[in-house]
Amino acid sequence: MVHIAVFASGAGTNARKILTYFEGSPEVQIGLIVTNRKDALVLRTAEEKGIPALLLDRSSFYDSKTILGVLGKHSIDLIVLAGFLWLIPAYLVKNYNRRIVNIHPALLPKHGGKGMYGHHVHEAVLEEGDKESGITIHLIDEHYDRGQILFQAKCPVEANDTPETLAQRVQQLEHLYYAQIIEQYIKEGNASALFKNQLS
Numbered sequence: 001m002v003h004i005a006v007f008a009s010g011a012g013t014n015a016r017k018i019l020t021y022f023e024g025s026p027e028v029q030i031g032l033i034v035t036n037r038k039d040a041l042v043l044r045t046a047e048e049k050g051i052p053a054l055l056l057d058r059s060s061f062y063d064s065k066t067i068l069g070v071l072g073k074h075s076i077d078l079i080v081l082a083g084f085l086w087l088i089p090a091y092l093v094k095n096y097n098r099r100i101v102n103i104h105p106a107l108l109p110k111h112g113g114k115g116m117y118g119h120h121v122h123e124a125v126l127e128e129g130d131k132e133s134g135i136t137i138h139l140i141d142e143h144y145d146r147g148q149i150l151f152q153a154k155c156p157v158e159a160n161d162t163p164e165t166l167a168q169r170v171q172q173l174e175h176l177y178y179a180q181i182i183e184q185y186i187k188e189g190n191a192s193a194l195f196k197n198q199l200s
């Protein structure tokens, strides 16, 4: 069994899709939800689905390594970022090397980096006059949006798009692909013994 922790800061629609996708899976379990916002909707989803949740505060995340203990307690093998907006600290990247996956609502390396999230990304795509946008699913390193790309999917940018209409089109791709690509990455990881801390 591979145990996933889903980190989310916002609406948590991707987190919800991922939870639903793996519900009842004999191979993958969502063992923990982590958020940095006490009003994050993902906390409600966690409660509804009976999944343990952790509310992070900035100082414990960056100045201490208490989260490692929590992740260990829940036997977490893989961290999935689903709209989690804090930079992942180096100690966590090191401990979960190649085991932190992120989704970005544009075609990296374009429109990534600090401050590029949600509507800011779609506004930048429209301002630049790009003809297409999409999603990028990638591994995390210590820099925003720069780790190895696992998957991209594209959609057109229409002439009359607003950040909202473009966001909807991109979100459809996220909901369609993120869980599938996680599942595929886990299969590859199992084959290459990436998840060697599995306890059950």
Ligand code: GAR
Binding pocket: 008, 009, 010, 011, 012, 013, 014, 015, 082, 083, 084, 103, 104, 105, 116, 117, 118, 121, 171, 174
């Ligand atoms: C998603 O569109 C995701 O790609 C984006 O946050 C949104 C979260 O939506 N992430 C970033 O912009 C990361 N730089 P959700 O809370 O509804 O899943």
